[in-house]
Amino acid sequence: MVPLSRKQGKKCQRFRRKAAALFGKSTGAFFDSMKDKEEDIVARLHDSATAYAAFSEVVREYSEQLYWQIRRMVSDHEDTNDLLQNTFMKAWAGLDSFRGDARLSTWLYRIAFNECLTFLSRKKSERLLSIDDEETSDAGKLESDPYFNGDYAQRLLQESIGTLPARQRMVFIMKYFEEKKYEEISEIVGTSVGALKASYHHAVRKIEKYIEERL
Amino acid sequence: MKQEGEILKRCGKGNPFRTPEGYFDRFHEDLMKKISGAADVSDALRLSPGSSAPRRAEAGLSCLGKTSFAVLFRNVSVYWRIAAVLVVAVSLSCFIYLQGEGSKAQDPVSYRVAVSDDEEYTDEEINVIIEESCLDDYDLYQLVSDAK
Incomplete structure (x- = not known):
């Protein structure tokens, strides 16, 4: 994706306003309606009569995007499935403690993030290998993974992401693949925006170096 | 980017x-x-x-x-379970209460007095019974005359 020029950026903004108007709402009202929708779901989640149905909607809405986030963190489908289930089970169990201070998606991402951290640290302690050996074992896994269809460059990218520390990995994935803003990542990870920018910058350098050495 | x-x-x-x-x-x-x-x-x-x-x-x-x-x-919903437990508890209480009332009805004072007509008591036993009844002589006279 080539960065847009200023003129192109303004054209893009005009197009977005037109697109929002096509839905019969103004730009501001469009995003307000999305916010209202989330507030409505949160209200229904706190009512025991409608909680189950509301949670079902939440699972449908967020399971795919959380899945891909976790998958890029841990690579393996089965591990991702387990972590995703744990994330939603914990969200269900902790519904009473969710007061709507943060967005629902942010709250779910935070749970998923903590689950991934726990999983990766447990995996690391279980392995009796050095850092270099970790890289080799991850590379072998991707090659034999039936649910991985990427080319060599994509495999290298995924392997290099696997060499990053867990937090840095999460930051890189959210910024590079999902194009989240630093402010949003900060809410999820609990780190300042400045630290996130530095972390992302270092992650990019490490990945570029890893790929250059092997391509 | x-x-x-x-x-x-x-x-x-x-x-x-x-x-x-x-x-x-x-x-x-x-x-x-x-x-x-x-x-x-x-x-x-x-x-x-x-x-x-x-x-x-x-x-x-x-x-x-x-x-x-x-x-x-x-x-089954929790409310139905609680309601069922309450119904059972109330029924049991009523049953026990009615059992107690029934046994009292079978043993009225007049019945006891009629049965005791054939029995002989000593003066000492009579004194103890009268003291425990907490009745004075006039009340006792009324009781006995009513029983006859």
Whole structure:
């Protein structure tokens, strides 16, 4: 994706306003309606009569995007499935403690993030290998993974992401693949925006170096 | 976006992973089944109807298993269970109370006096009985004359 020029950026903004108007709402009202929708779901989640149905909607809405986030963190489908289930089970169990201070998606991402951290640290302690050996074992896994269809460059990218520390990995994935803003990542990870920018910058350098050495 | 330009050029942002077919639909179904199972078990633990739903998955109670009683217990709402317990408690109390009243009805004072006509008491026994009755001579006279 080539960065847009200023003129192109303004054209893009005009197009977005037109697109929002096509839905019969103004730009501001469009995003307000999305916010209202989330507030409505949160209200229904706190009512025991409608909680189950509301949670079902939440699972449908967020399971795919959380899945891909976790998958890029841990690579393996089965591990991702387990972590995703744990994330939603914990969200269900902790519904009473969710007061709507943060967005629902942010709250779910935070749970998923903590689950991934726990999983990766447990995996690391279980392995009796050095850092270099970790890289080799991850590379072998991707090659034999039936649910991985990427080319060599994509495999290298995924392997290099696997060499990053867990937090840095999460930051890189959210910024590079999902194009989240630093402010949003900060809410999820609990780190300042400045630290996130530095972390992302270092992650990019490490990945570029890893790929250059092997391509 | 400039700093990751090199990575973008070589690797792009395409998704190299895939999932088994129908995975997300199955995932939703399986997860909601687990959650409804966990919610039913936690309902069984809750005793007060006014409390907010804890909705905690009680893994230990999964040992309730799939017996017919457990299934029935899980499926009936907690309010109906409490109502059933109250009905049983009230019925039992009424039964015990009525039993007590019935035994008293079978043993009126006149019946006791009629039975005791054939028995002989000593003066000392009579004194003890009269003292314990807490009645004076006039009341006793009335009682005896009514009984005859």
